[in-house]
Amino acid sequence: MLEQRVREDLKATGKEAKFLRNIWYVAGYSRELDENNRLTRRLLGEAIFIFRTDDGRLCALRNRCPHRFAPLSMGRLEGDAVRCAYHGLAFDGSGSCRHNSHGPKGALSVRAYPIVEQDGLLWIWMGTPDQADRATIPDFGKLDPQQFHVRSGYLHGQAPYELMSDNILDLSHIEFLHPLLGTPEVSQAKVEVRQEEGQVIVRRHMRGEVLPAGLAQVYRTGARAVDRMLEVVWHPPASMVLTVSVATSDGGPDWQSGSQTLHIFTPETSGTTHYFYVASLARDKAGDEAADGFFAALELVFTTEDKPMIDAQAAEIGEEEFEDLRPALLPIDKGPVLARCRLKQMIEAEC
Incomplete structure (x- = not known):
């Protein structure tokens, strides 16, 4: 009934x-x-x-x-x-x-x-x-305040949740939109995309990268070149875990030397979105001052760079359907496309 x-x-x-x-x-x-x-x-x-x-x-x-x-x-x-x-x-x-x-x-x-x-x-x-x-309910882990510095925030997006998910699933944009986070090595990175148990996983591996000064301080890499791995795991309908791993070229990436950020998008309406983000750094890898600086930088990036860009995209698309506009597809779009297809299949299965 x-x-x-x-x-x-x-x-x-x-x-x-x-x-x-x-x-x-x-x-x-x-x-x-x-x-x-x-x-x-x-x-x-x-x-x-x-x-x-x-x-x-x-x-x-x-x-x-x-x-x-x-x-x-x-x-x-x-x-x-x-x-x-x-x-x-x-x-x-x-x-x-x-x-x-x-x-x-x-x-x-x-x-x-x-x-x-x-x-x-x-x-x-x-x-x-x-x-x-x-x-x-997804178990994201890494949220125990006894082991991790944890900060969370909220933004109200003037854009569909699918468009906001695309932004996290394709992190090639950080080289151009986020000077605090990106380097020229980002667009040259090896990218692996796979589907696993209903999830979409995107890995971007940068080799021999000198991190921007702020990140180098947080991850304690100094001015030396390191490997950096960005892994995004998409959980339907729109929850993503971004894990950043940093390692010297002769060692395997250890996530605890990096960070984890949850990006969770809940649709308010078909054109507006609640954006919840939760970032964590291991306490044994970063002190309070470094953690505070890292979280402040993330909030600045999300608020003054990501949000204005995505809101502007949505305004330009207007009432038209994204797929109907036939967007040009680049190799970097594989993750977002797979997630959109998986979500569409799940919605259609409910109808």
Whole structure:
């Protein structure tokens, strides 16, 4: 009954084929819940109200009272339920109506979404509830603050999530867009792309590279030439792990001598995206000062270089479909193309 109603709503709004639904998405950070344990966010075109009950349980409801569609987030929390501020209907975390002063409550309900908390991230399941399996949430690792310097941030992208994923899957752009991170060796690198268990993995190996001064300080390479490996692992629909490994030419790359950054894109609408990023450096490889400088540089790059470029791309594409424009394909596009194809297959399989 619920799944049929959801699909009818999606067909009416033309959203059904745009998003993969039976999968986990990041809805936000745990720290984003306000002092009243509430967070409101639009995900996949739907307004979601997230709250924590008095006993600490995390809940997510469609932010819309079924009576006159007032936002439930304007109401107040009462124990394990939220009371609509307009006419007083109350709904618990399962979406069931707990109170109706105006008549029977049995037929009244609000859509509820499975939601869990893991490593400081709020993961929400936007599809059929009984298909939600917590075990399928990606385990990114390297987030233990006792072993790693960890910093996280958020950007609001004025671009489709697929376009933002392309940017991470093809890191050849860092030579040109990011002077703090790139060198001429980037475009000359050996690139390997493969698919494995539904993931797309892109490896870019630069040999004999003298790193930019900031990175050389963080990775403790000095002015000597080193090998640098950039590995991106794409998890559908749009979560990526970027691992940077640095090694001397006579040794194998050890990730702990580099860094890891999570790039997680959750569609807000078909044309806007929530961008969550989490960077980590091993504490035994970098001190506090080096870590702070590294994270500040990343935030500067994401905010002043990546975001303006991708937003401008999206504005230029406008209402046209990316594939319909027949973009020129270069060898560097293999990773993004494979990820787009895999995502399209998964979405079509749900329809």
